[in-house]
Amino acid sequence: MSQAPDSDIDHLTTQLRRFRDERDWGQFHQPKDLAIALSVEASELLELYLWKSSEDANVARVREELADVFAYALLLADRLGLDVREIVEAKLCLNAAKYPVEQSRGSNRKYTELGS
Secondary structure (H helix, E strand, C coil), rough: CCCCCCHHHHHHHHHHHHEEEEHCCCCCCHHHHHHHHHHHHHHHHHHCCCCCCHCCCCCCHHHHHHHHHHHHHHHHHHHHHHCHHHHHHHHHHCCCCCHHHHHHHHCCCCHCCCEE
């Protein structure tokens, strides 16, 4: 990844790579497999809210599952050579164009429904 030196993202990715490499798990971390793992972990995060109010979810478990989601997302970006900061900023620019403040403020409508 081409993050700024010593950025939080770079630091976390380095730690994740080290953990993975010490266990020789890189062979299992193809983009498809990382994407599947990310989806599975996101589903485990959702399960913590199933049939409960948001306030009733176990925050300690949410924390664990959210960490797994972030870890797999960072590993996938790393495997694909994507700069996390750059892709998130690019997506923010796209979303800013889709959701102009004057049309979307306080609204939960999809961009295709704005202005109608």
